[in-house]
Amino acid sequence: MRSHDSPTVFVGRHAQLRTLAESGRRTRREGVRTVLVHGEAGVGKTRLLEEHLRGLPGDRVAVGGCLEAGADGVPFAPFTTLLRELLRSGGPTTDPAVDLGRLLPELGGAGGRTDEGRARLFESVLTFLEERARPEGLTLVLEDLHWADASTRDLLVFLLRNLGPAPSTCW
Numbered sequence: 001m002r003s004h005d006s007p008t009v010f011v012g013r014h015a016q017l018r019t020l021a022e023s024g025r026r027t028r029r030e031g032v033r034t035v036l037v038h039g040e041a042g043v044g045k046t047r048l049l050e051e052h053l054r055g056l057p058g059d060r061v062a063v064g065g066c067l068e069a070g071a072d073g074v075p076f077a078p079f080t081t082l083l084r085e086l087l088r089s090g091g092p093t094t095d096p097a098v099d100l101g102r103l104l105p106e107l108g109g110a111g112g113r114t115d116e117g118r119a120r121l122f123e124s125v126l127t128f129l130e131e132r133a134r135p136e137g138l139t140l141v142l143e144d145l146h147w148a149d150a151s152t153r154d155l156l157v158f159l160l161r162n163l164g165p166a167p168s169t170c171w
Contacts, residue, residue: 013048020052028137032163049141056139060132062086065143066152073149078142079125086132100124122158130163 010017020035027033037045053061062085064078083100100121132138142148142156 010047010051013044013051016048017051017055020048021055024052024056024139034160046143049143053139053141060086060089060136061139061141062089063141063143066145066147066149068144068147073147073152075149075151076155078148078152079155082140082142083125083128086128086138100128122155125155126159126162129159 016037020037023033023035037049039045062082064081064083064085067074067077129138129140145153145156148156
């Protein structure tokens with residue numbers, strides 16, 4: 001999402017762009033913050049976020065999107081994408097293979113006990129994101145949440161309720 005150079009001039013969304021920038025500044029001062037960007041299809045939500053992300057000074061950014069795949073969706077699709085992006089970008093981390101391997105098979109450990117596996121997975125994602133947010137912050141963009149499956153929604157709610165004081169922003 002950030003790598004695309006826009007061939008056209010960005011017009012008409014400067015107030016929203018300022019709102020996103022102010023939210024980012026508040027996040028750095030106050031800690032975790034969530035912003036929901038919504039609107040009809042085709043109004044420019046992705047373009048607005050691209051412009052905002054282009055202006056971030058050295059913040060870590062990861063983008064994931066929900067997939068339109070029928071009523072059930074694809075479990076954890078946006079998190080799999082953004083975790084993979086963060087993993088590839090390097091940096092400190094605990095051993096994620098045991099639990100994050102359920103979402104990222106390249107880590108190994110793709111199995112797991114179902115009785116405690118979901119709770120451990122959620123805790124592992126939380127720990128991973130908190131570690132990646134230090135010290136310079138982390139911005140997560142989750143697109144097309146209207147297509148999110150139940151598992152994705154559950155993980156998102158868990159993260160929103162449990163993210164600690166590490167600076168991060170989630171869209």
